[in-house]
Amino acid sequence: MISRNRRLRTNDSIRSLVRETSLTTNDLVLPMFVTEGDNKKEAISSMPGVFRQSLDLTVKTVKENYDLGIKAINLYMKVSENLKDNTGKEAWNPNGLMQTAIKAIKDAVPGIIIMPDVALDPYSIYGHDGIIKNGKIDNDSTVEALVKMGVSLAEAGADILAPSDMMDGRVLAMREGLEESGFTDVGILSYAAKYASAFYGPFRSALDSAPVDNQDIPADKKSYQMDFHNSREAIDEALKDVDEGADIIMIKPGMPYLDIVSKIRELITQPIAVYQVSGEYAMLKAAVQNGWLDNDKVLIESLTSFKRAGADMIFTYAAPEVAKLLNR
Numbered sequence: 001m002i003s004r005n006r007r008l009r010t011n012d013s014i015r016s017l018v019r020e021t022s023l024t025t026n027d028l029v030l031p032m033f034v035t036e037g038d039n040k041k042e043a044i045s046s047m048p049g050v051f052r053q054s055l056d057l058t059v060k061t062v063k064e065n066y067d068l069g070i071k072a073i074n075l076y077m078k079v080s081e082n083l084k085d086n087t088g089k090e091a092w093n094p095n096g097l098m099q100t101a102i103k104a105i106k107d108a109v110p111g112i113i114i115m116p117d118v119a120l121d122p123y124s125i126y127g128h129d130g131i132i133k134n135g136k137i138d139n140d141s142t143v144e145a146l147v148k149m150g151v152s153l154a155e156a157g158a159d160i161l162a163p164s165d166m167m168d169g170r171v172l173a174m175r176e177g178l179e180e181s182g183f184t185d186v187g188i189l190s191y192a193a194k195y196a197s198a199f200y201g202p203f204r205s206a207l208d209s210a211p212v213d214n215q216d217i218p219a220d221k222k223s224y225q226m227d228f229h230n231s232r233e234a235i236d237e238a239l240k241d242v243d244e245g246a247d248i249i250m251i252k253p254g255m256p257y258l259d260i261v262s263k264i265r266e267l268i269t270q271p272i273a274v275y276q277v278s279g280e281y282a283m284l285k286a287a288v289q290n291g292w293l294d295n296d297k298v299l300i301e302s303l304t305s306f307k308r309a310g311a312d313m314i315f316t317y318a319a320p321e322v323a324k325l326l327n328r
């Protein structure tokens, strides 16, 4: 034998020398759930270690995580039922929870990159990302609403808008809305390939935002989120969003969709984000709680696999504990 691959695996030093990818705190984006009120910290049972917090505690958590090296957060609001309707208009209330949260966090931690979620589902009585017309999710009126939401979040101080709704044409409309309002430096991270996935279950219970059971409206999000049987369609979605002005492209969920990450990596030059979604997080944590998997090892391995597939940044609920592991 001339070639022995094991030579370069002999010890830790040689392995680190030939390492092709590595995970650092620079890669991490922390998704956070904010709820109304003061001094509130509510556990989310299907997401061990993740909490819905009122804004005062959220600001503290952001500060702690910034000091650990986490430079970006992705925000989700849980608003009360009486603020929800079919238009989602609470989403662009200048004094709404999201707008207030962005201002308070920026004041306390000016260096943090705030990437608010842009979608109507937390504000929709139907739990859909769009406005319902004649029993269907109406694309174009939803896009108009999303532009209003996006501009209002930019006014509050958002750095990068993160539209997760999967309506067609919303990236271009949002880019134009931002330009016209003078927010030329506010970026767009588009959820370009977001699949209709069963892995979002724990997230929807965290925000109480699942599509409601009502025979007059669609029971699922399959008319706008992607069919998980497809991959060419994901490429088309990503290329379109790049053409429409997206600065960063998101692929979601993560672990079951690494083939998509790898394909899109070959085709675009823009940074790619991947989301380790609530169901992936829940799955790992459940096995850890049973003593079946080693927490630290599976977290690092699963997140590193996103980097290997081609991701530049990773949205993960485990960001705080992973940052601590990486800082050791």
Ligand SMILES: NCC(=O)CCC(=O)O
Pocket (backbone or CB within 6 Å): 117, 164, 199, 200, 201, 202, 203, 204, 276, 277, 278, 279
């Ligand atoms: N825009 C956020 C989601 O759709 C769900 C994420 C998750 O399941 O973690």
Ligand SMILES: [Mg+2]
Pocket (backbone or CB within 6 Å): 166, 167, 168, 169, 192, 237, 240, 241
């Ligand atoms: Mg699209």
